[in-house]
Amino acid sequence: MLFKIAFRNILRNGRRSAMTLLAIAVGSIAVVLFGEFVAFIRAGLETNAVQNVGHLTVFRTGYFDYGAGNPAAFGIEGYENVIRLIKSDPEVGPTLNVVTPTVSLSGIAGNFDIDASKTFLGAGYVPADREQMRRWDEHGVSRHRANEDPALRDDDETIGVVGVGLARVLGLCAPLKIPNCPPRPVTPTPVTVAASADLPSLSDEDIASGNHGDAPRLDLLTATASGAPNVMSLHVARAEPQSARELDENVVIMHFALAQKLLYGRGERQAVGIIVQLHRTEDLARVRARLAALFAAHHLDLEIRDFADREPFYRQAVGMFSAIFLFIALIMGVIVLFTVVNTMGMSVVERTNEIGTARAMGLQRAGVRRLFVLEGTLLGAFGASVGVLLGQVIAVLFNHTGAMWTPPGQAAPSPLEVLTSGMQPLLIGAWLLLIVIATLAAVVPANRAARLKVVDALRHV
Amino acid sequence: MIAKGSVVLVALAATLVRGGAFTDHPPSSADIVAAADNARNPSQPFRVSLALIEYRNGQPHDATNLAVHSKLDPNTHQYRNIVRYVAPPRDLGKLVLLNASSMWFYDPASKASIRISAQQRLIGQASDGDVLTINLAHDYAARLIGKESVQDADKQARSAWHLDLTASTSDATYSRLETWIEEETYQPIKSKFYSDSGRLLKLAYYRRYETQLGGARPMEIIIVDAVDAHLVTKITYSDFRAEDVKDEWFQREYLPRFTER
Amino acid sequence: MTTLTETAGDERTTASESPVVRFREVGKVYDDEGLRVTAIRSVTFDIPKKRFAMIVGPSGSGKTTLLNLIGCIDTPTSGRLEVCGQDIGTLGDRALTDFRSRSIAFVFQNFNLLPVLTAYENVEYPLLLLGMRASERRDQTMAMLESVGLTDKRDHRPNQLSGGQKQRVAIARALVKKPAVVLADEPTANLDSHTGAEIIALMRQVQEQHAVSFVFSTHDPQLISHADDTFVIRDGELTDRGSQERN
Numbered sequence: 013m014l015f016k017i018a019f020r021n022i023l024r025n026g027r028r029s030a031m032t033l034l035a036i037a038v039g040s041i042a043v044v045l046f047g048e049f050v051a052f053i054r055a056g057l058e059t060n061a062v063q064n065v066g067h068l069t070v071f072r073t074g075y076f077d078y079g080a081g082n083p084a085a086f087g088i089e090g091y092e093n094v095i096r097l098i099k100s101d102p103e104v105g106p107t108l109n110v111v112t113p114t115v116s117l118s119g120i121a122g123n124f125d126i127d128a129s130k131t132f133l134g135a136g137y138v139p140a141d142r143e144q145m146r147r148w149d150e151h152g153v154s155r156h157r158a159n160e161d162p163a164l165r166d167d168d169e170t171i172g173v174v175g176v177g178l179a180r181v182l183g184l185c186a187p188l189k190i191p192n193c194p195p196r197p198v199t200p201t202p203v204t205v206a207a208s209a210d211l212p213s214l215s216d217e218d219i220a221s222g223n224h225g226d227a228p229r230l231d232l233l234t235a236t237a238s239g240a241p242n243v244m245s246l247h248v249a250r251a252e253p254q255s256a257r258e259l260d261e262n263v264v265i266m267h268f269a270l271a272q273k274l275l276y277g278r279g280e281r282q283a284v285g286i287i288v289q290l291h292r293t294e295d296l297a298r299v300r301a302r303l304a305a306l307f308a309a310h311h312l313d314l315e316i317r318d319f320a321d322r323e324p325f326y327r328q329a330v331g332m333f334s335a336i337f338l339f340i341a342l343i344m345g346v347i348v349l350f351t352v353v354n355t356m357g358m359s360v361v362e363r364t365n366e367i368g369t370a371r372a373m374g375l376q377r378a379g380v381r382r383l384f385v386l387e388g389t390l391l392g393a394f395g396a397s398v399g400v401l402l403g404q405v406i407a408v409l410f411n412h413t414g415a416m417w418t419p420p421g422q423a424a425p426s427p428l429e430v431l432t433s434g435m436q437p438l439l440i441g442a443w444l445l446l447i448v449i450a451t452l453a454a455v456v457p458a459n460r461a462a463r464l465k466v467v468d469a470l471r472h473v
Numbered sequence: 474m475i476a477k478g479s480v481v482l483v484a485l486a487a488t489l490v491r492g493g494a495f496t497d498h499p500p501s502s503a504d505i506v507a508a509a510d511n512a513r514n515p516s517q518p519f520r521v522s523l524a525l526i527e528y529r530n531g532q533p534h535d536a537t538n539l540a541v542h543s544k545l546d547p548n549t550h551q552y553r554n555i556v557r558y559v560a561p562p563r564d565l566g567k568l569v570l571l572n573a574s575s576m577w578f579y580d581p582a583s584k585a586s587i588r589i590s591a592q593q594r595l596i597g598q599a600s601d602g603d604v605l606t607i608n609l610a611h612d613y614a615a616r617l618i619g620k621e622s623v624q625d626a627d628k629q630a631r632s633a634w635h636l637d638l639t640a641s642t643s644d645a646t647y648s649r650l651e652t653w654i655e656e657e658t659y660q661p662i663k664s665k666f667y668s669d670s671g672r673l674l675k676l677a678y679y680r681r682y683e684t685q686l687g688g689a690r691p692m693e694i695i696i697v698d699a700v701d702a703h704l705v706t707k708i709t710y711s712d713f714r715a716e717d718v719k720d721e722w723f724q725r726e727y728l729p730r731f732t733e734r
Numbered sequence: 735m736t737t738l739t740e741t742a743g744d745e746r747t748t749a750s751e752s753p754v755v756r757f758r759e760v761g762k763v764y765d766d767e768g769l770r771v772t773a774i775r776s777v778t779f780d781i782p783k784k785r786f787a788m789i790v791g792p793s794g795s796g797k798t799t800l801l802n803l804i805g806c807i808d809t810p811t812s813g814r815l816e817v818c819g820q821d822i823g824t825l826g827d828r829a830l831t832d833f834r835s836r837s838i839a840f841v842f843q844n845f846n847l848l849p850v851l852t853a854y855e856n857v858e859y860p861l862l863l864l865g866m867r868a869s870e871r872r873d874q875t876m877a878m879l880e881s882v883g884l885t886d887k888r889d890h891r892p893n894q895l896s897g898g899q900k901q902r903v904a905i906a907r908a909l910v911k912k913p914a915v916v917l918a919d920e921p922t923a924n925l926d927s928h929t930g931a932e933i934i935a936l937m938r939q940v941q942e943q944h945a946v947s948f949v950f951s952t953h954d955p956q957l958i959s960h961a962d963d964t965f966v967i968r969d970g971e972l973t974d975r976g977s978q979e980r981n
Contacts, residue, residue, distance in 0.1 A: 013855075013862050020850035120595055124701040127529070129596065211528060211705050212626050212678055212695060231700050235591030238643045239574060241600060242668045243700050277669025278640065278648050369846040372807050373907075374835020374863045376828060466807040470842075 014379075018386040021359070022394075028355060033395040035351040039344035040399025040446055041406065046340050047438040048407050048430035050333045055151035055431055056419060058293060061319040061326050063146045063154070066110065066289035067296050068303070069322060070094065073315045075284065083116050084237030084275055087282030094312065095286055103302050107295040109148060112141035113283035115271035119234030121174075121246075121264060123182040126196075130181050132174075134232070134264045136271020139164035145289050151431070163249040169267035171227065172246045177261030179251035187228040188251045232264065236277035244274050253423035260423075329420060341442075345449050348395075352388055352453035360384065360461040367461050368469025377462040384461050388454020392447040400443045407432045502615035502636055505654055515686045518544035518718035522559070524709040525598065531705075537561065537598070544718040546572075550611055553723045555731065568728055571606065574644055579728040586728050601696050601706055603646045604666060604677055612645035613638035623653040625662045626678035626695055632656045633663075647674065658682075660689060673699040685713040752819070753780035754915055754947040755804050760813035762799050762970075773799040775970040776813065781949060781963065786941065788950040788958055791967035797951040798919060800967060804949055805917040806834050818914045835863045839908035841937075843920040845900040847892040853903045854879065854888035860911040878906040881943070882936060898929035902936060909940050915947045922954045934960055 022029045071079065075086035088094060091113050098104060098111050115136040122129035143162045149155065163173045174182075176190060185193035227247040236242050246266060254260040272281045290299060300316055307314045320327050360367070367380055407430045415428040520542045527535040538560035546553050554571045558564040568579040569589075576589040576599065594600055609615070618635040625631050633653035640648050649667040654660065660682055666675045676699055679691035692711070698704040721727050762774040773796045781787045781804075789797045802808040803815055806822050809830070815822055818837055822830065839860070840846075847856045857878055861871045879885050882902040892900055901921060908916050918937070922930035934957055941948050952958060966974035 013859075016855075017848070017850060024850060119592065122596075122701065124703065127701070127703060129701075211531065211707070212628070212676075212697060213705070233595045233700065235595060236669055239591035240646050240648065240669055241591070241595050241603070241674060242670055243672050243674060244670045245672075273670055279643065365844075365846065366848055369840075369842070370848070370859075371831065372805065372834065372838075372840050373860055374831055374838075376831050379863075467802050470807070470846075 014383060014386060018383055018390055021363075021387055022390055025359070025362075028358070029391065032351055032355040032391050033398065036348050036392060036395025036446055036450060037399030037402060039348045040396050040442055041403040042344050043341050043442045043446075044400055044403030044435075044439060045407055045410075045430060046337055047442065048403075048432060048435055050337045051431040051435060051438065052153065052429055053333050053419065054330050055153050056426075057326050057329055058319070059149060059151055059154050061323045062150075062289060062293065063148050065319050065322045066112075066145060066287035067293065067319055068288040068290075068300055069114075069317050069319075070098075070286040070288065070303070070307075070314050071284070071317060073313045076315060076317050076321065079116075079284070080118075083118075083284050084279075087237070087276070087280075087284060088113075088286065088314065089280070089282055091283035091286060094314070097306065097310065098286070098288065098303065101302065101306060104299050104306075107290045107292070107299055108288065109291050110141050110145050110287070110289040112138050112145070112287050113268060114285045114287055115268060115275055116284045117234055117271060117275045119232055119274070121178065121182060122231045122233065123184065123228075124231060126183045128182045128196075130178060131262065132178060132232070132264045133259075133262045134234075134266060134271060134274070136266050136268040137164065138268045139166045141287075145287070148289060150292055152433075153429070153431075163252075164265065164267060168247075169269045170245055170247050171249050172264055172266035172270070173250055173252050174230070174248055174265070175254045175260040175263040176251045177254075177257065178263065179248065181261065182230060184228050184230075184248060184251065187226065188248060190251055230264075232266075232274060234274045236275060237279050238277070240277055242274055242277045244270060246270070255420075255423050341445075345445065348392075348446055348449050349453045352391060352450045353456060355391070356384055356388055356454045356457035357460075359387070360457045363461075364464065364469045364472040367464055368466050368472065371464070371466045372470065380464075381455075381458040381462040384458035385451060385454045388458070389447060389451040391454075392450025395450070396443045396446040399446070400439050403442075404432065404435075404439065502617040505617070505634055505636060505659065506609050506613075506615045506638075515688070515715070517686075517715045518542075519686055520712075520714050520716040520718070521710055522712040524711070525601075526707045526709075528705045528707065530703050537564065542716060542718050542722065544720070544723075551608060552606065554606070555722050557731075568731060570723060570725060570728065571602065572723060576602070577725055577728070581729070584729055586725055596701065598706075600675070601708070604664075604675055604696055605694070605708070607646065607650075607666075609638065609650075612640060612642050613650060614641040620656060621653065623662055626680045626693075631662055634659075658689070660691070675699055685710075686715060751783045754783040754818060755781035755949070756814075756816040758814040758816075760803065760810040760815050762796075762803065762808070763811045773970055774803075774810075777967075777970075777972045778813075779965060779972055779975065781947070781965075783947050784941075784945050785962035786938070786948050786950065786960055787963040787965065788952055788961040789965045789967055790952065790958060791973075795967045796970040797967050799970075801917050801919050801949065801951045804915065805838055805840060806830050835860070836911070837914040839911065839913040839916045841901070841904050841908050841916060841918040841921045843923045845892070845897070845904050845924075847900055847903060847907075849892050852889050852891055853884060853895065853899075856892070856903055857906045857910050860907060864911060874910055878910040881909075881940065882906045896929075897925050898932060901925065901929075901933050905933070905936060905940065909944055909946065912944060913946060915949060916941075918948060918950045918952075920952055920954070921950070922952070922957055927956065930954065930956060 070088070072086040072088050075083070079086040095111050095113065099108065117134045117136075119132060119134065120129050121132040139162065142164060146160070146162070163171070165171050174184075179185065179188050179190055180193055183196060184190070227249055230246045230248060231243055232246050233241060233243045246264065254263055272283070276282060288299070290296065296318060300318065303316055371380065411429045411432065416425045417428040418425045520540065523539040523541060525537045525539065526533050537558065540557045540559055541554055543552055543554045556569040556571070558567040566581045570577040570579070576594065577586050578589055579586040589599060594603065615636050615638045618637055621633060621635045622630050623633045623635070633655050636652050636654065638650040638652065647666045648669040648671075650664060652664040653662045655662055661679045663679070664677045665673055666677070668674050676697040678695045679693075680695075681692040682689045683692050690710070690713070692709065694708045696706045696708070698706075722731055757777050757779050759776045759778050760774060761772070761776050763770060763772050777800070789800050791797050799808070803810055804817060806817060809823055820833060822833070825833065848859065851859065854875060858871055858875045861874060866874075876885070879888050882905055884899060884902055884906070887895060887899060892903070895903065921937070922933055925933060937948060938960065940946070950957060950961070958964065962978055964976045965972060
């Protein structure tokens with residue numbers, strides 16, 4: 013009966029109830045849409061990170077904090093055995109998509125034909141593995157990358173990719189067809205001493221040979237683990253824009269074998285890291301724990317870092333978007349709260365006489381309170397239901413508009429969407445939250461109704 | 474600054490031969506290297522002045538003058554060197570300390586000494602220093618290829634022993650060397666320095682031999698960069714002198730006081 | 735001034751039954767925006783059971799206040815008031831409300847039906863407050879609707895009923911729970927005289943049928959002519975009373 017009375021009272025003032033429902037629905041839609049947008053961002057960032065550095069990377073203990081200055085000192089001995097160990101573990105094995113070794117190094121890249129040289133940060137990958145890693149797409153947000161040409165090749169270890177900024181500094185704009193390259197400034201060479209004509213030069217056989225088809229050549233110089241100077245040729249297949257300017261001006265991506273030769277020279281060929289990419293991100297914590305136990309059991313001096321450790325931008329970006337989402341949800345909640353308080357307040361005033369009548373007939377104060385609170389709950393339930401459903405419909409429609417954007421941390425535009433699948437926690441959470449807010453909002457007016465003096469209420473017109 | 478700032482002298486990869494002490498039958502590689510090392514190392518501590526000129530595309534580009542003080546460490550059989558910048562004026566007073574394999578740079582203006590990593594010695598004058606400080610007997614195993622005719626720095630054909638040396642310790646800077654040593658005098662004519670990857674890094678010519686401090690030594694060394702093919706460095710020695718080189722000069726903590734000499 | 739006819743009043747109650755309402759020096763004072771208003775000075779009288787009692791007097795005399803006190807929707811500030819033997823001054827709001835739900839019913843000048851409920855549901859409402867079982871509720875409600883002759887209108891909302899029909903529903907609602915006292919404040923004021931007469935007749939009928947005490951507050955001379963007991967109030971004091979015996 014209580015339910016019946018509450019329900020019919022809502023229908024009584026149709027327009028006001030409709031406006032209240034609309035406010036609640038709009039609040040729900042905003043929370044749902046923005047929540048799904050944040051989920052999309054998160055999925056995109058995660059996908060980006062997992063495609064680049066996998067889910068987990070195994071390093072020698074201490075590398076993560078100190079290794080950048082001297083990667084060779086933190087190499088993983090017998091890395092092939094470690095990889096075999098990981099792959100053959102019965103618990104971890106089925107979760108794996110790719111397990112692959114990598115090398116990180118730094119040195120000087122030179123295009124000495126034009127006297128250009130630049131420090132570089134290098135990363136070496138096994139091309140086939142890297143290609144497989146870049147196809148990872150658990151959340152279905154990376155379909156647009158599926159057809160990218162990988163550039164690195166298993167059969168030619170001298171082929172590599174550089175950042176656009178690096179290519180520009182080293183004068184590779186023309187051969188790599190990079191647009192918008194201003195002409196290089198020419199620095200005049202100061203003449204300080206009289207020229208000397210009697211200088212020997214290199215004979216032809218001593219100079220490293222030129223190009224690989226159309227690919228321009230760079231010399232990469234590094235110091236090996238033992239401090240010896242080492243140099244190898246890299247044929248640049250293309251320049252790829254990187255997400256951060258610092259990377260764009262420094263990064264060289266090369267074949268794993270080339271990186272190994274550069275970094276270790278005549279010493280034992282090791283790996284600096286072992287990348288582990290899983291099928292599903294939700295297995296991450298479990299696999300991490302299992303690997304740590306495995307390494308401890310085999311007395312291996314290794315540490316494990318996840319993609320959020322390796323790309324702190326991920327956590328920062330997700331954190332920022334989550335904070336904005338909470339802020340928006342809070343504002344929506346406050347708006348819904350005030351709307352319902354206002355609506356119920358007006359309702360109470362209008363029904364003062366009825367309240368007096370019911371009280372006179374023997375309805376307890378608690379009964380009055382319950383009635384109005386229930387009306388608030390019903391408003392919340394209808395508004396939230398409509399809103400959540402409508403929000404989901406709008407989300408699906410939006411995804412079909414084909415909008416594009418360039419998200420922070422990415423170099424090229426990609427489709428702008430909101431994540432509509434797997435969002436049940438958000439939808440249910442938003443629905444429940446708004447119902448709770450509407451219920452709470454009704455409490456104060458309900459209390460006021462309950463505490464009305466019967467005599468005064470009956471006198472009310 | 475650093476790339477240009479540190480040339481280390483030490484005895485030269487040039488070997489100092491004390492007169493023709495060998496007979497006509499082909500000497501063993503060990504003999505040649507031993508003779509080279511013997512000749513290379515003055516028996517007493519010494520100092521020498523260097524004039525360095527860098528040429529780009531045949532044109533002089535940069536000039537530096539250095540004073541080097543050198544002494545053999547009897548424990549490690551490695552030379553320790555302290556290098557002082559004399560010219561150009563902006564570098565006057567700067568110091569480089571080279572002990573076996575570690576290199577330290579000191580700037581009197583900031584009174585700070587910093588270690589130069591292997592990374593920072595890849596190009597520039599520091600890389601030339603590695604050529605000049607090479608210690609054949611200590612770090613390399615030699616194999617005699619045979620007798621050949623080789624062109625020297627003045628483009629004259631000379632008859633020489635061709636040796637192939639491979640690194641025998643992990644500290645050796647170069648994975649492999651080739652060197653041509655004159656048949657009669659055992660004076661080095663030319664050397665080639667290879668990286669771990671097998672690529673040629675540098676080419677060095679030795680000429681204008683004079684007798685200094687008890688042996689024939691090249692007064693001019695020309696280093697041709699094989700990676701940066703436009704770059705040639707000419708190093709001219711002068712004012713060789715024996716000197717009482719004190720051990721404390723090679724302490725890093727002593728560097729600030731050294732500049733006040 | 736007030737006690738002359740007291741004993742006479744007592745004598746007029748039906749011999750074996752005690753009065754349904756007892757006023758003993760009851761006073762009511764309330765605060766109206768800082769101003770103290772004395773609605774009732776000090777009244778002492780009894781209302782006999784199972785009769786038509788009417789409180790009459792000019793506007794502002796305090797008759798509505800008296801009705802409110804009897805109806806237990808207000809409590810005296812002095813004196814002692816017993817309704818159905820219950821000293822209502824000692825009861826808290828919860829107990830008072832509970833008491834009302836069982837023993838007190840109202841019929842209002844403006845009918846005061848709940849607009850969102852049908853005639854049937856309006857009549858049923860007090861039974862829900864009592865927690866009665868559904869089948870019993872249905873029986874009682876239908877019986878009540880029948881006795882006021884509105885069975886065919888039971889699914890109509892109040893806005894679909896005439897004034898007379900609405901008051902009949904109100905009467906049904908009042909009686910459905912078999913209360914001890916029914917309070918009616920100007921029940922015929924919003925009805926034309928013909929309808930008013932019908933309503934009065936209906937009330938008399940149900941009063942006799944269910945042996946309920948009716949207490950009215952009214953100006954309506956037609957209604958007053960039907961009174962069994964009359965109490966005259968003026969300026970918060972009982973100035974006169976009278977009784978009529980009916981067969």
